[in-house]
Amino acid sequence: MHSADLWAKLAPGHFPALLSWCVLVGAAALLGHMVHRVSGFPRMLGYTAVGLVAGWLGFGDLPWPLRGNTALLLEIAVGTSVLVAASQISLRWLFKQPWLLLQSLGESLITLGLTAGLLVALGWGWPVALAVGVIAMAASPAVLLRIAEDLRASGAVTDRSVLLATVSSWLALLAGLVLTASWVPVSDILGPTTGTEPAQLTQMRFSASGLLAGLYNVALSLLWAALLAAALWPVLRWKSSRSDTTALYLLAALAATCLMAEHWGGSAVFAFMVAGLLLRNLSAKPLLWPQAFQAANAMLNLVMFVLVASMAAQVQLNGAMFFVVLCVVLARMTGKLGSILLLGHGTGLGWRRQWPVACAQLPLSGLALVLASSIAWQWMPLNPGVAQQVSAIALPLIVICELLGVLAASAALWRSGEAHRGIGRTALLRGEKRHDT
DSSP: OOHHHHHHHHSGGGSOHHHHHHHHHHHHHHHHHHHHHHHOSOTHHHHHHHHHHHHHHTTTOOOSSOOHHHHHHHHHHHHHHHHHHHTTOOHHHHHTOHHHHHHHHHHHHHHHHHHHHHHHHTTOOHHHHHHHHHHHHOOOHHHHHHHHHHHTOOSHHHHHHHHHHHHHHHHHHHHHHHHHHHEEEEEOSSSOOOSSSOOTTEEEEEOHHHHHHHHHHHHHHHHHHHHHHHHHHHHHTSTTTTSHHHHHHHHHHHHHHHHHHHHHOSOHHHHHHHHHHHHHHTOSSOOOOOHHHHHHHHHHHHHHHHHHHHHHHTSOOOHHHHHHHHHHHHHHHHHHHHHHHHTOTTSSOOHHHHHHHHHTTOOOOHHHHHHHHHHHHHHTTTOHHHHHHHHHHHHHHHHHHHHHHHHHHHHHHHHHTSSOOBOHHHHHHHTOOBTTO
């Protein structure tokens, strides 16, 4: 065999898809453990690093928008985390906290307004600005749950962080359903858009039929949520609910919900959130998730973080686009941090514990990728240029916010005293209590 032919077969782009993902998952698991062991930061930093390198080298060359088995895997990975996060929210307690509701709604709307306003000021059309603003609204319950697991964090700050992230994600999903169904991007310029420069005359056109379709999708999502809750409720109340077979049943129910939403309509992730709320509020007793389900959730999260980073690394950024993405990142950080600190009065947490909660809202991950893929999928047949522009901004935004958000959230939880402070070899030499012992 010639050396050129051998190298062609060994090139990353020519690897079989299954073999590529086996290599990626193995490398991500090893690097994630090394990062956590040496630095003390969560394992997902290693997962994201492997995904970025894989995207640059050509591993995991996936179609965009995501579809098929890849989209199904991503939705299940996101769904396991949002289901667990939503199942911790007591609606009876939440409705008795008007300042907390105001803070949740305010930080989402302020982030949307700042992000969209900045893009419009930079010359981008309203469709791109609103779509990126909706994606920026979301936080990442999956990231926060993994941080809490890796750092063994618990307390009022951790619980409040997961609560706000879940509520803002639910609002972002709802806004995404309304935006893609009710408004159509229309471009008046001559000639096709390039996907890398703003379409200055792109406008939004309201569609009454689209609004009805959006309401229909919301109703279907609520139906899938009710069916999922009805399927999980009796099983989680059995005495043998901690068995491995129960975990398989839960995963099968989540996969079935994703397939029904794909076939008949609705949002599977939206349904998972509502189902978690139903499961939590049908009884005052907390849910006990099987250990095998939590292990499966960890493995699915590993694949999700690698997938998110590998998709973002495939975007070709020039200097102008990189500047736009950095501006959007700063606008989102300003909206999240500023609104939570300004609206924190009356929420039961003092200022010293408000800023760690604000830092915990910075990460983005799989849920934002689901939103971006859904918006691109809906708008691609209507206006391919706008869909490409949204993707060109949203994908780098997601991975940058994931990296910066994980660092900020981890440091904030350490400073709040709710996470173990042992970091790497220095803490080991000092005899401090380590995070990984």
